[in-house]
Amino acid sequence: MKRVILKLTAANRSYSTNTLKKPKPVVTLDTKVTDELTNEVYKPRQHPGTDRSGVIALPSWTVSAILKSVKDHSVKVLYRDSQVLSRYLKGRHMPPEENQIKYKRQLIADKLIQKIDIKDEEQFKKFENKVEKLLKSQVYQWQPVVYDNNKSLQYLIGRSPQEYSIILRIFNEIKKRDPDFQPRSYFDFGSGVGSGLWAAAELWKDSIFEYFMVDVSREMNDLAELILQGGEENKGKQLKNVNFRQFLPAADVAFDVVVSAYSLFELPDTQSRLEAVLNLWNKCDRYLVIVEQGTMAGFKVINEARDFILHLNNKDKSESIGHVFAPCPHNMTCPRLLDKTPCNFVSSYRPLPIGIDQAQQKEMYSYVVLKKGPINDNNTWPRIVRPTLVRSKHAICRMCTKDGTLDEVIFSQAKHGKFSYRCAKSSDWGDRLPIDIQKNADSDI
Structure with missing residues:
Protein backbone atom coordinates (compact mmCIF):
# COMPACT_ATOMS: atom_id res chain seq x y z
CA MET A 1 0.00 0.00 0.00
CA LYS A 2 2.81 2.38 0.84
CA ARG A 3 4.42 1.78 -2.55
CA VAL A 4 1.19 2.62 -4.32
CA ILE A 5 0.83 5.80 -2.34
CA LEU A 6 4.40 6.79 -3.14
CA LYS A 7 3.85 6.18 -6.83
CA LEU A 8 0.67 8.20 -6.82
CA THR A 9 2.39 11.00 -4.98
CA ALA A 10 5.23 11.05 -7.48
CA ALA A 11 2.78 10.99 -10.37
CA ASN A 12 0.79 13.84 -8.86
CA ARG A 13 3.97 15.80 -8.32
CA SER A 14 5.00 15.25 -11.92
CA TYR A 15 1.55 16.25 -13.17
CA SER A 16 1.57 19.37 -11.03
CA THR A 17 4.98 20.36 -12.37
CA ASN A 18 3.90 19.93 -15.97
CA THR A 19 0.66 21.88 -15.55
CA LEU A 20 2.39 24.78 -13.79
CA LYS A 21 5.24 24.97 -16.27
CA LYS A 22 5.37 28.48 -17.69
CA THR A 50 18.76 54.11 -20.45
CA ASP A 51 18.07 57.16 -18.32
CA ARG A 52 21.37 58.73 -17.32
CA SER A 53 19.95 61.77 -15.55
CA GLY A 54 21.92 60.92 -12.42
CA VAL A 55 21.50 63.11 -9.36
CA ILE A 56 19.48 66.18 -10.34
CA ALA A 57 19.98 69.49 -8.58
CA LEU A 58 17.91 72.64 -8.85
CA PRO A 59 19.24 75.31 -11.24
CA SER A 60 21.52 77.74 -9.46
CA TRP A 61 19.19 80.69 -10.16
CA THR A 62 16.30 78.96 -8.39
CA VAL A 63 18.43 78.05 -5.37
CA SER A 64 19.54 81.66 -5.04
CA ALA A 65 15.96 82.91 -5.44
CA ILE A 66 14.61 80.43 -2.88
CA LEU A 67 17.18 81.41 -0.26
CA LYS A 68 16.37 85.10 -0.80
CA SER A 69 12.63 84.37 -0.57
CA VAL A 70 12.95 82.87 2.91
CA LYS A 71 15.53 85.32 4.30
CA ASP A 72 12.96 87.00 6.57
CA HIS A 73 11.92 83.67 8.13
CA SER A 74 13.57 81.19 10.44
CA VAL A 75 15.07 78.70 8.00
CA LYS A 76 15.51 76.14 10.78
CA VAL A 77 11.82 76.26 11.66
CA LEU A 78 10.78 76.24 8.01
CA TYR A 79 12.94 73.20 7.32
CA ARG A 80 11.55 71.32 10.33
CA ASP A 81 7.95 72.11 9.38
CA SER A 82 8.61 71.26 5.73
CA GLN A 83 9.67 67.75 6.72
CA VAL A 84 6.46 67.31 8.70
CA LEU A 85 4.41 68.47 5.71
CA SER A 86 6.30 66.18 3.33
CA ARG A 87 5.69 63.13 5.55
CA TYR A 88 2.02 64.02 5.82
CA LEU A 89 1.61 64.31 2.05
CA LYS A 90 3.29 60.95 1.49
CA GLY A 91 1.13 59.23 4.09
CA ARG A 92 -2.26 60.34 2.78
CA HIS A 93 -4.86 57.95 1.38
CA MET A 94 -7.37 58.59 -1.36
CA PRO A 95 -10.43 60.57 -0.20
CA PRO A 96 -13.38 58.24 0.46
CA GLU A 97 -16.33 58.50 -1.91
CA GLU A 98 -19.65 59.81 -0.58
CA ASN A 99 -21.43 56.51 -1.26
CA GLN A 100 -18.73 54.66 0.70
CA ILE A 101 -19.23 56.98 3.66
CA LYS A 102 -23.01 56.52 3.54
CA TYR A 103 -22.67 52.75 3.36
CA LYS A 104 -20.28 52.67 6.31
CA ARG A 105 -22.54 54.98 8.33
CA GLN A 106 -25.51 52.68 7.72
CA LEU A 107 -23.53 49.60 8.81
CA ILE A 108 -22.50 51.31 12.05
CA ALA A 109 -26.06 52.52 12.71
CA ASP A 110 -27.57 49.06 12.09
CA LYS A 111 -25.11 47.44 14.45
CA LEU A 112 -25.39 50.11 17.14
CA ILE A 113 -29.19 50.30 17.18
CA GLN A 114 -29.34 46.70 18.38
CA LYS A 115 -27.64 47.78 21.62
CA ILE A 116 -29.44 51.07 22.24
CA ASP A 117 -33.09 51.52 23.12
CA ILE A 118 -34.23 54.84 21.62
CA LYS A 119 -37.23 56.19 23.51
CA ASP A 120 -37.07 59.94 23.03
CA GLU A 121 -35.42 62.68 20.99
CA GLU A 122 -32.55 63.12 23.43
CA GLN A 123 -31.56 59.49 23.17
CA PHE A 124 -31.84 59.69 19.38
CA LYS A 125 -29.37 62.62 19.33
CA LYS A 126 -26.98 60.61 21.51
CA PHE A 127 -27.37 57.72 19.10
CA GLU A 128 -26.54 59.93 16.10
CA ASN A 129 -23.54 61.43 17.88
CA LYS A 130 -22.29 57.95 18.67
CA VAL A 131 -22.67 56.90 15.03
CA GLU A 132 -20.73 59.94 13.80
CA LYS A 133 -17.99 59.36 16.37
CA LEU A 134 -17.55 55.75 15.31
CA LEU A 135 -17.70 56.77 11.66
CA LYS A 136 -14.82 59.21 12.11
CA SER A 137 -12.72 56.51 13.77
CA GLN A 138 -13.36 53.97 10.99
CA VAL A 139 -13.31 56.14 7.84
CA TYR A 140 -10.23 58.01 6.62
CA GLN A 141 -10.69 61.72 7.31
CA TRP A 142 -9.29 63.22 4.13
CA GLN A 143 -8.83 66.98 4.06
CA PRO A 144 -7.46 69.24 1.32
CA VAL A 145 -4.29 71.12 2.22
CA VAL A 146 -4.81 74.89 2.35
CA TYR A 147 -1.62 76.61 1.22
CA ASP A 148 -1.38 79.93 2.96
CA ASN A 149 1.85 81.94 2.97
CA ASN A 150 3.59 79.84 5.62
CA LYS A 151 2.47 76.49 4.20
CA SER A 152 3.60 77.59 0.72
CA LEU A 153 7.07 78.36 2.07
CA GLN A 154 7.17 74.93 3.72
CA TYR A 155 6.25 73.32 0.41
CA LEU A 156 8.95 75.32 -1.37
CA ILE A 157 11.62 74.13 1.07
CA GLY A 158 10.43 70.56 1.50
CA ARG A 159 9.15 69.58 -1.96
CA SER A 160 10.60 71.67 -4.79
CA PRO A 161 13.99 69.87 -5.24
CA GLN A 162 12.50 66.39 -5.60
CA GLU A 163 9.54 67.50 -7.71
CA TYR A 164 11.85 69.38 -10.06
CA SER A 165 14.07 66.30 -10.45
CA ILE A 166 11.09 64.04 -11.19
CA ILE A 167 9.46 66.33 -13.75
CA LEU A 168 12.79 67.05 -15.44
CA ARG A 169 13.47 63.31 -15.66
CA ILE A 170 10.09 62.77 -17.36
CA PHE A 171 10.65 65.69 -19.74
CA ASN A 172 14.09 64.32 -20.59
CA GLU A 173 12.53 61.07 -21.74
CA ILE A 174 10.08 62.95 -23.96
CA LYS A 175 12.93 64.97 -25.48
CA LYS A 176 15.11 61.90 -25.96
CA ARG A 177 12.44 59.80 -27.63
CA ASP A 178 10.86 62.67 -29.56
CA PRO A 179 13.84 64.91 -30.45
CA ASP A 180 11.89 66.87 -33.08
CA PHE A 181 9.32 67.98 -30.52
CA GLN A 182 9.76 71.70 -29.80
CA PRO A 183 6.85 72.84 -27.61
CA ARG A 184 5.58 76.36 -28.07
CA SER A 185 3.27 76.46 -25.06
CA TYR A 186 3.18 75.02 -21.54
CA PHE A 187 0.21 74.61 -19.17
CA ASP A 188 0.56 73.63 -15.50
CA PHE A 189 -2.48 72.60 -13.44
CA GLY A 190 -1.75 72.96 -9.73
CA SER A 191 1.51 74.71 -10.56
CA GLY A 192 2.50 75.32 -6.93
CA VAL A 193 5.83 77.05 -6.50
CA GLY A 194 6.77 76.48 -10.16
CA SER A 195 8.98 73.36 -10.13
CA GLY A 196 7.38 72.10 -13.37
CA LEU A 197 7.94 75.50 -14.97
CA TRP A 198 11.64 75.41 -14.06
CA ALA A 199 11.99 71.94 -15.62
CA ALA A 200 10.23 72.97 -18.85
CA ALA A 201 12.43 76.06 -19.14
CA GLU A 202 15.55 73.98 -18.53
CA LEU A 203 14.89 71.93 -21.69
CA TRP A 204 12.72 74.08 -23.95
CA LYS A 205 13.35 77.70 -22.97
CA ASP A 206 14.23 78.64 -26.54
CA SER A 207 11.01 77.26 -28.03
CA ILE A 208 8.29 77.88 -25.41
CA PHE A 209 6.76 81.33 -25.81
CA GLU A 210 3.88 80.98 -23.33
CA TYR A 211 3.66 79.52 -19.83
CA PHE A 212 0.20 79.28 -18.27
CA MET A 213 0.22 78.49 -14.53
CA VAL A 214 -2.93 77.63 -12.57
CA ASP A 215 -3.08 77.19 -8.81
CA VAL A 216 -6.04 77.81 -6.53
CA SER A 217 -3.70 79.27 -3.87
CA ARG A 218 -2.94 82.94 -4.42
CA GLU A 219 -0.03 82.64 -1.99
CA MET A 220 1.48 79.83 -4.09
CA ASN A 221 1.19 81.96 -7.23
CA ASP A 222 2.77 84.95 -5.51
CA LEU A 223 5.64 82.82 -4.26
CA ALA A 224 6.21 81.24 -7.68
CA GLU A 225 6.30 84.70 -9.23
CA LEU A 226 8.72 85.91 -6.55
CA ILE A 227 11.08 83.03 -7.43
CA LEU A 228 11.04 84.13 -11.07
CA GLN A 229 12.06 87.61 -9.85
CA GLY A 230 15.13 86.18 -8.16
CA GLY A 231 13.56 86.28 -4.70
CA GLU A 232 13.24 90.07 -4.73
CA GLU A 233 10.07 92.01 -5.52
CA ASN A 234 9.84 94.49 -8.39
CA LYS A 235 12.70 92.92 -10.30
CA GLY A 236 12.75 91.51 -13.83
CA LYS A 237 11.61 87.91 -14.25
CA GLN A 238 13.89 85.05 -15.18
CA LEU A 239 11.29 83.94 -17.76
CA LYS A 240 8.94 85.98 -19.90
CA ASN A 241 5.32 85.37 -20.87
CA VAL A 242 4.45 83.55 -17.65
CA ASN A 243 0.79 83.94 -16.65
CA PHE A 244 -0.50 83.01 -13.20
CA ARG A 245 -4.18 82.25 -12.60
CA GLN A 246 -6.27 80.75 -9.81
CA PHE A 247 -8.75 79.03 -12.12
CA LEU A 248 -8.71 77.10 -15.38
CA PRO A 249 -9.10 79.33 -18.44
CA ALA A 250 -12.53 79.23 -20.07
CA ALA A 251 -11.13 79.77 -23.56
CA ASP A 252 -10.77 76.71 -25.75
CA VAL A 253 -6.98 76.92 -26.19
CA ALA A 254 -4.64 73.95 -26.63
CA PHE A 255 -1.11 73.70 -25.21
CA ASP A 256 1.75 71.52 -26.43
CA VAL A 257 2.64 70.31 -22.94
CA VAL A 258 0.08 70.00 -20.14
CA VAL A 259 1.23 68.99 -16.65
CA SER A 260 -0.59 67.97 -13.49
CA ALA A 261 1.97 67.24 -10.77
CA TYR A 262 0.73 66.28 -7.31
CA SER A 263 -2.57 68.07 -7.96
CA LEU A 264 -5.27 65.46 -8.67
CA PHE A 265 -4.86 64.12 -5.14
CA GLU A 266 -6.05 67.48 -3.85
CA LEU A 267 -9.49 66.96 -5.42
CA PRO A 268 -12.21 65.48 -3.15
CA ASP A 269 -13.64 62.61 -5.22
CA THR A 270 -13.48 60.55 -8.41
CA GLN A 271 -15.89 62.74 -10.33
CA SER A 272 -13.93 65.94 -9.73
CA ARG A 273 -10.65 64.20 -10.61
CA LEU A 274 -11.98 62.79 -13.88
CA GLU A 275 -13.57 66.12 -14.80
CA ALA A 276 -10.18 67.76 -14.29
CA VAL A 277 -8.42 65.06 -16.35
CA LEU A 278 -10.89 65.48 -19.21
CA ASN A 279 -10.46 69.25 -19.08
CA LEU A 280 -6.67 68.89 -19.19
CA TRP A 281 -6.86 66.38 -22.04
CA ASN A 282 -9.01 68.79 -24.04
CA LYS A 283 -6.40 71.52 -23.47
CA CYS A 284 -3.58 69.20 -24.53
CA ASP A 285 -2.24 69.30 -28.07
CA ARG A 286 0.64 66.81 -27.73
CA TYR A 287 1.67 65.55 -24.27
CA LEU A 288 -0.23 65.27 -20.98
CA VAL A 289 2.01 64.51 -17.99
CA ILE A 290 0.43 63.40 -14.69
CA VAL A 291 2.58 62.77 -11.59
CA GLU A 292 1.66 61.71 -8.06
CA GLN A 293 3.32 60.22 -4.98
CA GLY A 294 4.87 56.79 -5.47
CA THR A 295 2.54 55.27 -2.90
CA MET A 296 -0.34 52.89 -3.57
CA ALA A 297 -2.74 55.80 -3.22
CA GLY A 298 -0.79 57.91 -5.71
CA PHE A 299 -0.59 55.00 -8.15
CA LYS A 300 -4.36 54.50 -7.99
CA VAL A 301 -4.94 58.14 -8.92
CA ILE A 302 -2.51 57.80 -11.86
CA ASN A 303 -4.10 54.57 -13.06
CA GLU A 304 -7.57 56.09 -12.74
CA ALA A 305 -6.59 58.95 -15.07
CA ARG A 306 -4.78 56.57 -17.46
CA ASP A 307 -7.75 54.23 -17.80
CA PHE A 308 -10.14 57.14 -18.23
CA ILE A 309 -8.25 58.58 -21.22
CA LEU A 310 -7.76 55.15 -22.81
CA HIS A 311 -11.48 54.51 -22.39
CA LEU A 312 -12.10 57.46 -24.71
CA ASN A 313 -10.36 55.45 -27.43
CA ASN A 314 -12.81 52.61 -26.93
CA LYS A 315 -15.78 54.96 -27.27
CA ASP A 316 -14.55 56.34 -30.58
CA LYS A 317 -12.95 53.47 -32.49
CA SER A 318 -12.84 55.41 -35.76
CA GLU A 319 -9.57 57.01 -34.70
CA SER A 320 -7.00 56.79 -31.93
CA ILE A 321 -7.56 59.74 -29.61
CA GLY A 322 -4.39 59.07 -27.68
CA HIS A 323 -2.07 56.48 -26.19
CA VAL A 324 0.34 55.87 -23.33
CA PHE A 325 3.78 57.23 -24.16
CA ALA A 326 5.40 56.34 -20.82
CA PRO A 327 6.06 54.45 -18.67
CA CYS A 328 3.89 51.62 -20.08
CA PRO A 329 4.88 49.87 -23.35
CA HIS A 330 1.19 49.05 -23.88
CA ASN A 331 -2.34 50.45 -23.60
CA MET A 332 -3.78 47.50 -21.71
CA THR A 333 -4.79 47.11 -18.07
CA CYS A 334 -1.88 47.74 -15.72
CA PRO A 335 -0.56 44.35 -14.50
CA ARG A 336 0.44 45.94 -11.20
CA LEU A 337 -3.23 45.97 -10.22
CA LEU A 338 -3.17 42.17 -10.01
CA ASP A 339 -0.31 41.94 -7.51
CA LYS A 340 -1.52 45.04 -5.63
CA THR A 341 1.85 46.74 -5.92
CA PRO A 342 2.23 50.35 -7.05
CA CYS A 343 3.89 51.03 -10.37
CA ASN A 344 6.46 53.53 -9.21
CA PHE A 345 9.95 54.74 -9.93
CA VAL A 346 12.73 56.57 -8.12
CA SER A 347 14.55 59.83 -8.76
CA SER A 348 17.80 60.97 -7.14
CA TYR A 349 18.04 64.64 -6.26
CA ARG A 350 20.20 67.14 -4.43
CA PRO A 351 18.36 68.88 -1.55
CA LEU A 352 18.54 72.60 -0.89
CA PRO A 353 21.67 73.78 0.97
CA ILE A 354 19.79 74.10 4.26
CA GLY A 355 18.99 71.71 7.05
CA ILE A 356 21.24 68.96 8.35
CA ASP A 357 21.57 66.30 5.62
CA GLN A 358 23.00 67.60 2.33
CA ALA A 359 23.71 64.20 0.77
CA GLN A 360 21.79 63.08 -2.28
CA GLN A 361 18.33 61.74 -1.60
CA LYS A 362 15.75 59.65 -3.43
CA GLU A 363 12.06 60.18 -4.07
CA MET A 364 9.46 57.63 -5.22
CA TYR A 365 6.86 58.69 -7.75
CA SER A 366 4.15 57.32 -10.03
CA TYR A 367 3.41 58.90 -13.38
CA VAL A 368 1.90 58.56 -16.82
CA VAL A 369 2.61 60.45 -20.04
CA LEU A 370 -0.28 60.40 -22.51
CA LYS A 371 0.25 61.48 -26.10
CA LYS A 372 -2.39 62.72 -28.51
CA GLY A 373 -2.95 60.72 -31.68
CA PRO A 374 -2.02 57.20 -32.84
CA ILE A 375 1.17 55.39 -31.84
CA ASN A 376 3.92 56.44 -34.23
CA ASP A 377 7.07 55.80 -32.21
CA ASN A 378 8.91 52.76 -30.87
CA ASN A 379 6.96 52.02 -27.72
CA THR A 380 7.39 48.24 -27.56
Missing part, protein backbone atom coordinates in the same frame (compact mmCIF):
# COMPACT_ATOMS: atom_id res chain seq x y z
CA PRO A 23 6.34 29.24 -21.27
CA LYS A 24 9.87 30.58 -21.54
CA PRO A 25 10.30 33.75 -23.59
CA VAL A 26 12.51 34.18 -26.62
CA VAL A 27 14.55 37.35 -26.08
CA THR A 28 16.11 39.18 -29.02
CA LEU A 29 18.00 42.46 -28.99
CA ASP A 30 16.70 45.28 -31.17
CA THR A 31 18.27 45.02 -34.65
CA LYS A 32 19.27 48.67 -34.87
CA VAL A 33 20.79 48.60 -31.39
CA THR A 34 22.70 45.44 -32.28
CA ASP A 35 24.19 47.10 -35.37
CA GLU A 36 25.15 50.24 -33.42
CA LEU A 37 26.78 48.20 -30.66
CA THR A 38 28.64 46.11 -33.23
CA ASN A 39 29.91 49.27 -34.92
CA GLU A 40 30.81 50.72 -31.49
CA VAL A 41 28.54 53.76 -31.92
CA TYR A 42 28.06 53.55 -28.14
CA LYS A 43 28.70 51.09 -25.35
CA PRO A 44 26.00 48.77 -23.90
CA ARG A 45 25.67 50.92 -20.77
CA GLN A 46 24.78 53.86 -23.04
CA HIS A 47 22.06 52.11 -25.05
CA PRO A 48 19.09 54.33 -26.06
CA GLY A 49 16.73 52.92 -23.43
CA TRP A 381 10.57 47.99 -25.51
CA PRO A 382 9.80 46.61 -22.04
CA ARG A 383 10.19 48.87 -19.01
CA ILE A 384 12.24 47.68 -16.03
CA VAL A 385 9.93 48.12 -13.05
CA ARG A 386 12.18 47.07 -10.17
CA PRO A 387 15.92 47.30 -9.44
CA THR A 388 18.04 45.03 -11.64
CA LEU A 389 19.64 42.23 -9.64
CA VAL A 390 23.23 41.77 -10.85
CA ARG A 391 24.73 38.46 -9.79
CA SER A 392 27.70 36.37 -10.81
CA LYS A 393 27.55 35.98 -14.60
CA HIS A 394 23.85 36.83 -14.79
CA ALA A 395 21.42 39.72 -14.28
CA ILE A 396 17.74 39.51 -13.34
CA CYS A 397 15.38 42.06 -14.87
CA ARG A 398 11.71 42.40 -13.94
CA MET A 399 9.87 44.15 -16.72
CA CYS A 400 6.49 45.38 -17.90
CA THR A 401 6.10 44.18 -21.49
CA LYS A 402 4.18 45.15 -24.62
CA ASP A 403 1.75 42.29 -23.88
CA GLY A 404 0.66 43.97 -20.66
CA THR A 405 2.38 41.37 -18.46
CA LEU A 406 5.08 41.43 -15.82
CA ASP A 407 7.94 39.17 -16.91
CA GLU A 408 11.21 38.25 -15.23
CA VAL A 409 14.17 37.36 -17.44
CA ILE A 410 17.49 36.02 -16.18
CA PHE A 411 20.08 37.31 -18.64
CA SER A 412 23.43 35.63 -19.16
CA GLN A 413 26.03 35.96 -21.87
CA ALA A 414 25.92 32.25 -22.62
CA LYS A 415 22.16 32.21 -23.32
CA HIS A 416 21.49 35.70 -24.67
CA GLY A 417 24.76 36.91 -26.16
CA LYS A 418 27.16 39.53 -24.85
CA PHE A 419 25.25 42.60 -26.06
CA SER A 420 21.89 41.59 -24.58
CA TYR A 421 23.54 40.57 -21.32
CA ARG A 422 25.60 43.75 -21.01
CA CYS A 423 22.63 45.97 -21.86
CA ALA A 424 20.54 44.21 -19.19
CA LYS A 425 23.36 44.32 -16.64
CA SER A 426 23.87 48.07 -17.09
CA SER A 427 20.15 48.95 -17.08
CA ASP A 428 18.20 49.77 -13.95
CA TRP A 429 14.82 50.61 -12.53
CA GLY A 430 12.90 52.87 -14.90
CA ASP A 431 15.01 52.15 -18.01
CA ARG A 432 13.59 50.64 -21.17
CA LEU A 433 15.43 47.55 -22.36
CA PRO A 434 15.87 47.45 -26.19
CA ILE A 435 14.69 43.88 -26.60
CA ASP A 436 11.73 41.97 -27.96
CA ILE A 437 10.14 39.24 -25.87
CA GLN A 438 8.22 36.47 -27.61
CA LYS A 439 6.52 33.76 -25.58
CA ASN A 440 7.50 30.28 -26.72
CA ALA A 441 7.02 27.16 -24.61
CA ASP A 442 9.83 25.32 -26.42
CA SER A 443 12.44 28.02 -26.02
CA ASP A 444 15.20 28.23 -23.48
CA ILE A 445 16.49 31.35 -21.73
